[in-house]
Amino acid sequence: MAEPVVSLTNASKSYGTTIVTDVLRSVNLRLEAGEFAALIGPSGSGKSTLLNILGLLDRPTSGSVCINGVETTTLDDASLTSLRGTTLGFVFQFHHLLSGLTAAENVMMPMLAAKGRRTRAMEQRARSLLDRVGLSSLWRSLPSQMSGGQQQRVAIARALAMDPPLVLADEPTGNLDTKTADGVFALLREFNVERHVAFLMVTHDPRLAARCDRTIELVDGRIVSDR
Amino acid sequence: MPISWFLALRFLREGRAQSALIVLGAAVGVAVMIFLSALIGGLQTSLVAQTLGTQAHIVVRPADDVARPMIAATGATEVSARIERTAQRARSIDRWQQVLDRLSRTPGVTAVSPIVSGPAIASRANATRAVLLIGAEAARFAAIYPIRQRMASGVYDPSRTGCVIGRELAADLGVSVGDKLRLSAAGDASAMYTVEGVFDLGNREVNRRWLLVATRSAQTTLDLNGGVTSIELRVASVFEAESIAAALRSSTGLVADSWMVSNAQLLVALRSQSSSSELIQAFVILAVAMGIASVLVVSVAQKRREIGILRAMGTRRSAIVSVFLLQGAIVGVVGSLLGAAIGAGLGAAFAGLARNADGTPTFPFAISWALIGRSSLIALATGVLAAALPARSAAQLDPAEAIRNG
Numbered sequence: 239m240a241e242p243v244v245s246l247t248n249a250s251k252s253y254g255t256t257i258v259t260d261v262l263r264s265v266n267l268r269l270e271a272g273e274f275a276a277l278i279g280p281s282g283s284g285k286s287t288l289l290n291i292l293g294l295l296d297r298p299t300s301g302s303v304c305i306n307g308v309e310t311t312t313l314d315d316a317s318l319t320s321l322r323g324t325t326l327g328f329v330f331q332f333h334h335l336l337s338g339l340t341a342a343e344n345v346m347m348p349m350l351a352a353k354g355r356r357t358r359a360m361e362q363r364a365r366s367l368l369d370r371v372g373l374s375s376l377w378r379s380l381p382s383q384m385s386g387g388q389q390q391r392v393a394i395a396r397a398l399a400m401d402p403p404l405v406l407a408d409e410p411t412g413n414l415d416t417k418t419a420d421g422v423f424a425l426l427r428e429f430n431v432e433r434h435v436a437f438l439m440v441t442h443d444p445r446l447a448a449r450c451d452r453t454i455e456l457v458d459g460r461i462v463s464d465r
Numbered sequence: 466m467p468i469s470w471f472l473a474l475r476f477l478r479e480g481r482a483q484s485a486l487i488v489l490g491a492a493v494g495v496a497v498m499i500f501l502s503a504l505i506g507g508l509q510t511s512l513v514a515q516t517l518g519t520q521a522h523i524v525v526r527p528a529d530d531v532a533r534p535m536i537a538a539t540g541a542t543e544v545s546a547r548i549e550r551t552a553q554r555a556r557s558i559d560r561w562q563q564v565l566d567r568l569s570r571t572p573g574v575t576a577v578s579p580i581v582s583g584p585a586i587a588s589r590a591n592a593t594r595a596v597l598l599i600g601a602e603a604a605r606f607a608a609i610y611p612i613r614q615r616m617a618s619g620v621y622d623p624s625r626t627g628c629v630i631g632r633e634l635a636a637d638l639g640v641s642v643g644d645k646l647r648l649s650a651a652g653d654a655s656a657m658y659t660v661e662g663v664f665d666l667g668n669r670e671v672n673r674r675w676l677l678v679a680t681r682s683a684q685t686t687l688d689l690n691g692g693v694t695s696i697e698l699r700v701a702s703v704f705e706a707e708s709i710a711a712a713l714r715s716s717t718g719l720v721a722d723s724w725m726v727s728n729a730q731l732l733v734a735l736r737s738q739s740s741s742s743e744l745i746q747a748f749v750i751l752a753v754a755m756g757i758a759s760v761l762v763v764s765v766a767q768k769r770r771e772i773g774i775l776r777a778m779g780t781r782r783s784a785i786v787s788v789f790l791l792q793g794a795i796v797g798v799v800g801s802l803l804g805a806a807i808g809a810g811l812g813a814a815f816a817g818l819a820r821n822a823d824g825t826p827t828f829p830f831a832i833s834w835a836l837i838g839r840s841s842l843i844a845l846a847t848g849v850l851a852a853a854l855p856a857r858s859a860a861q862l863d864p865a866e867a868i869r870n871g
């Protein structure tokens with residue numbers, strides 16, 4: 239049986255020292271390679287926190303995260319950073335492109351971060367990814383010159399730059415109109431099918447959640463359903 | 466291109482208005498530094514050169530002569546004091562040939578000139594003037610003083626019966642090249658000398674007192690056969706004169722006075738001028754550093770979310786640090802290049818503003834590559850140091866927190 243791309247064991251997260259807020263309570267979660275899962279739940283239920291922990295942007299207060307078979311609890315910041323850069327892709331609600339960089343340069347960033355310096359090959363790969371998300375003519379545009387949907391497509395191309403086995407998407411369509419949201423969702427699905435990339439996508443849209451292979455529901459920091 | 470260079474350049478380009486302002490700020494700072502140093506350096510160099518135009522760097526004399534160095538007598542009081550003491554006989558340096566040999570082999574010494582000097586009276590018709598008779602070998606003496614460049618008429622190469630005098634003395638006695646004058650020293654018979662040249666060393670007192678003759682003529686007039694009363698030296702770097710003089714004092718047992726001792730007040734003035742200029746420069750550097758730091762602190766605050774994203778995408782802390790340090794360094798370097806150009810231009814304009822009668826600038830301006838290099842290095846270091854704090858705070862940003870709250 240294939241190794242999970244990510245597994246979370248008894249992960250808890252609490253904030254504060256005097257007034258302690260338990261945001262995640264003993265969460266167990268496994269995602270297999272190529273899975274396409276939706277993460278749903280009311281606002282404040284801990285979805286973003288869970289994604290940050292899976293994405294090695296935050297450490298759980300207790301419990302462990304295992305990415306691609308690598309146990310991360312004991313890793314130092316530098317190792318976490320390079321593991322994150324090479325095995326995980328991120329898409330956020332507010333796209334978060336670098337405003338001073340062109341579309342192609344934004345897509346190149348994860349490659350640049352991994353390799354340390356810019357190469358021709360990176361530029362070519364960035365442009366073919368932009369081509370794939372339907373933005374071939376906009377490679378030299380700055381984010382401010384693109385629509386919200388276009389910016390989110392650039393962010394998706396960027397998330398896939400390193401061919402990660404897992405992409406974490408926090409409300410990637412939350413800020414888009416229905417039609418544009420459908421287009422972005424379809425694009426994620428295509429990458430999932432074509433490249434066997436696993437996705438965990440936070441969404442408030444039941445229509446989109448219904449179109450995922452698996453739906454995980456979080457309430458008050460606990461997984462209440464997983465089907 | 467390394468990632469940190471790429472991002473530093475992009476960030477600077479993105480905030481181009483801020484970048485331009487802060488580069489301009491650094492440029493003004495560097496320009497002030499260069500302008501001030503060059504101006505003060507130029508003024509000091511010309512002041513020292515002026516002082517040393519009529520003064521040997523070091524004068525070596527016999528040990529128990531209590532008088533001040535004779536030729537350093539630019540003040541009128543000293544000269545008159547000497548004239549009142551004409552009863553005292555000029556004394557020769559013991560075995561001066563050996564001393565001369567030793568002096569000329571001393572490191573740092575570039576020229577030596579044995580001098581026979583003493584008070585004398587020059588007269589022509591019914592005009593009489595007290596003078597300082599100086600006998601020296603012309604080539605050696607000319608290596609100590611810029612006399613040959615400063616001849617108003619005739620040449621400086623006195624024959625056995627020739628003399629060279631200053632412009633004021635020539636006017637006082639009413640003589641010019643080719644005329645004869647009578648020279649006498651205390652108690653001795655007088656002799657006639659032909660004026661062979663008239664100099665203008667730019668110092669009235671010297672122009673009025675000095676009467677230059679051949680060594681032998683002075684020896685005869687002052688009754689010092691074969692002797693010399695002092696040996697004058699020129700050194701390679703003028704501010705080392707006193708330390709060389711001190712070494713000579715202990716090695717020869719003779720009196721060795723440097724210009725630095727006889728011009729102590731001038732040196733104090735130069736030093737306080739330099740330190741006030743340095744103080745001003747230090748504050749300018751501080752202002753530039755605070756300017757660069759504040760722009761970068763704001764930039765880090767504005768880019769919190771982008772820094773978080775960069776970290777999420779696998780950018781290492783060290784790369785983030787470099788991005789901001791490089792921005793500081795680039796601002797420093799570009800600012801200093803611009804500042805050097807402004808400073809040099811300002812200097813040239815300033816130097817061209819006012820000129821002396823002979824065409825030399827009133828404000829001599831000593832700009833050099835060393836000065837530009839020094840200022841650029843200071844600007845670079847200032848930029849990097851100013852960027853250190855913002856760079857540190859950028860690298861320590863918690864990515865999850867930054868992405869969530871921006």
Ligand SMILES: Nc1ncnc2c1ncn2[C@@H]1O[C@H](COP(=O)(O)OP(=O)(O)O)[C@@H](O)[C@H]1O
Nearest residue numbers: 253254259261280281282283284285286287288
């Ligand atoms: N840094 C923090 N300090 C304190 N509380 C936090 C912090 N981050 C998140 N929280 C709290 O954790 C809870 C879950 O937040 P979040 O994971 O963003 O929920 P969701 O994404 O499901 O809306 C919220 O109540 C939020 O206020």
Ligand SMILES: [Mg+2]
Nearest residue numbers: 285286287408
């Ligand atoms: Mg959220």
